[in-house]
Amino acid sequence: MRGFIQPRLLLLLAKKTSHGYELMEALRAIPGSENLSDPGMMYRTLRQLEEAEVLRSAWDTGGRGPARRVYELTKIGHEHLEVWVAEIRKTRTHLDKFLAEYESIAENRSVKRRKRG
Amino acid sequence: MRGFIQPRLLLLLAKKTSHGYELMEALRAIPGSENLSDPGMMYRTLRQLEEAEVLRSAWDTGGRGPARRVYELTKIGHEHLEVWVAEIRKTRTHLDKFLAEYESIAENRSVKRRKRG
């Protein structure tokens, strides 16, 4: 699961506005996304998505603990998410084809082994 | 589809031993793998897989055209392919979950729009 942090963040933020630390914990809780939750990557990605106007942020000094930068999806952000979804659907069908191919040759190999044995 | 060149090469070579140029053309012919067929990446990847004893190569001066370095999967190579397959199956289920989540929130959004509209 590489290069998958962006769509994950966008999907989380599409559900609900949130801040870095909370997003990090959310990623940690998703099986297969644990490795995406590195703080360094996280915050850098968030800033660069904001740069691209995919996200918008504001400081929230209300809650307990230090101030948090709260992110929300922009209209562009929602569009980006849709593009990602289309991309991911394509990827999934490619993976399906790959696995089907593998299974067909794996089948041949085991047939051959049975014949030989 | 990033970082997907290795399993593609391994699967192609599991089907039949082959050389760089042929592998490149095979990748070009697979929808979704066209971008993996850059010669630079190709040959470097092949050499580094050989370094790792996943592949083994020998020069073939027989055919027409310049000599070709023909690669074949080693036992380690077959094992690597199986590891990749397991990995890819996992990735596929993660993608499925992601898409399911997206569809559930997209559904909510359109319901809200209908109620508002």
Added chain:
DNA sequence: GACATCTATATGTTAAAGGCCAATAGTAGC
């Protein structure tokens, strides 16, 4: 035989992504 074309492999350079670790700082409880 000079030239273009196709087949084939290899290298160099640079930019982006990812992994890992450390720094800074506010808040809260003891």
Added chain:
DNA sequence: GCTACTATTGGCCTTTAACATATAGATGTC
């Protein structure tokens, strides 16, 4: 004051990827 928890940021280093370029044998053709 000390520790623990919450929160954001920055630096460094490696890997991956993208793009361009170099080299060279074989083949066909005029």
